[in-house]
Amino acid sequence: MSIRIGDTAPDFTAQTTEGTITFHEWLGDSWGVLFSHPKDFTPVCTTELGEAARLKPEFDKRNVKIIGLSVDPSDSHHKWAEDIAETQGHALNFPVIADADKKVSDLYEMIHPNASDTFTVRSVFVIGPDKKVKLTLTYPASTGRNFAEILRVIDSLQLTAKYSVATPVNWKDGDDVIIVPAVSDEAAKEKFPGGWKTIKPYLRVVPQPGK
Numbered sequence: 001m002s003i004r005i006g007d008t009a010p011d012f013t014a015q016t017t018e019g020t021i022t023f024h025e026w027l028g029d030s031w032g033v034l035f036s037h038p039k040d041f042t043p044v045c046t047t048e049l050g051e052a053a054r055l056k057p058e059f060d061k062r063n064v065k066i067i068g069l070s071v072d073p074s075d076s077h078h079k080w081a082e083d084i085a086e087t088q089g090h091a092l093n094f095p096v097i098a099d100a101d102k103k104v105s106d107l108y109e110m111i112h113p114n115a116s117d118t119f120t121v122r123s124v125f126v127i128g129p130d131k132k133v134k135l136t137l138t139y140p141a142s143t144g145r146n147f148a149e150i151l152r153v154i155d156s157l158q159l160t161a162k163y164s165v166a167t168p169v170n171w172k173d174g175d176d177v178i179i180v181p182a183v184s185d186e187a188a189k190e191k192f193p194g195g196w197k198t199i200k201p202y203l204r205v206v207p208q209p210g211k
């Protein structure tokens with residue numbers, strides 16, 4: 001059965017470019033992003049890993065650990081890392097799982113047999129500090145992901161976790177947010193003493209808390 005939002009992220013022990021890790025222990029109290037790549041030495045993956053390395057400080061700021069995965073062995077990952085640094089201008093600064101036996105890919109159902117029997121699709125799992133899955137994304141091998149969008153979703157998830165707000169269409173950090181329906185007007189008065197705008201009883205807009 002596929003992994004769904006709210007499920008506990010399966011734990012595993014795996015070889016990575018930074019040694020052996022046990023996933024839950026490695027995550028500790030952090031948020032996590034686990035993302036798969038179809039194969040080493042492929043063009044789209046090379047650009048994605050360079051971009052993830054460039055954005056690593058942004059993930060760090062949000063207390064998010066990132067980890068990639070590809071179904072090739074560690075020595076191949078290390079050779080590929082040289083190309084990533086050379087062509088993308090950013091060296092790998094996070095672990096990449098060497099999933100040659102496809103143990104983790106199978107656990108997270110990253111191989112979609114009608115797409116390919118051997119390579120993973122581009123999966124993304126965002127995992128909260130409670131080890132629950134907060135977001136899943138599945139992209140085809142031919143489409144590189146938008147890591148700025150992954151950061152945007154993490155900003156939204158972290159706001160929800162802290163302030164009981166949701167984020168509207170195309171929201172970005174600093175825009176107004178929505179008070180979740182589960183919060184009554186009474187409770188909202190305490191949470192948002194600066195007030196809010198009621199457009200409809202179910203659509204209450206408030207400046208982004210903490211800004």
Ligand code: BEZ
Binds near residue numbers: 038039141
């Ligand atoms: C790539 O990463 O460039 C790629 C991998 C598999 C199929 C197509 C593209």
